Amino acid sequence: MFSVYISGTDTGIGKTLASSALLHALRGHGLRAIGMKPVASGCDCIDGEWKNADALALQAAGQPGIAYADINPFALEHPRAPELAARDAGIEVSLPPILAAHARLAAQADALIVEGVGGWAAPLSASLMQADLVRALRVPVLLVVGLRLGCINHALLSARAIAADGVHLAGWIASHVDPEMERVDDNIAMLRARMPAPCWGVLPHVPAADPARLASLLRIPMLAE
Secondary structure, eight states, rough: EEEEEEEEEESSSSSHHHHHHHHHHHHTTTOEEEEOOOEEEEEEEEETEEEEEEHHHHHHHTTOOHHHHHHEEEEEEESSSSHHHOOOTOOOOOHHHHHHHHHHHHOOOOOEEEOOOSSSTOBBTTTBOOHHHHHHOOEEEEEEEOOOOOOOHHHHHHHHHHTTTTTEEEEEEEEEETTTTTTHHHHHHHHHHOOSSEEEEEEETTOOOOHHGGGGGBOOOHHHO
């Protein structure tokens, strides 16, 4: 089964859009692709359950009929750092429920896209880092690089941190989050020359972007072989 963990150079840089576009691309090739958001903070109560907008977007982009509780095992009400949101809810984020949900999803999938929280070093709990989860899942990382001033520094530092944590960086996706950014093409070229992994695509800045339409902009190595 094909699987990657989606991390980012920061929060709010398009991880969910990239993950959803990736799901559409995989499903466009006939694969049963499912998205997962193990930990999500900032939820609304829908039909008596806490549900997160990003997790719902992954559910909509992925294989139909997948239980929300497996897509998002830890749905935390308040929109703050997961460690704080879990503490406020009296919940401890831990590996076993995530791994169990991941196994249930994997049994139904040809491809599984797991979206993280914030940037790579954002903790999931007081005792659990994202690197711990990725090592337990035994999957590589796909880094979403938010294109704005400082993106080269953030991308290279993230790549170094991922390597230092003993995790493989499979590639990166550029996400054009700042429409006022100057010399975008030059910055992308500098990233291509310096990042230790290939670029899987560039997502433009589009208001109310449709991930299904952006799917064609992604090049997934496993599908290109």
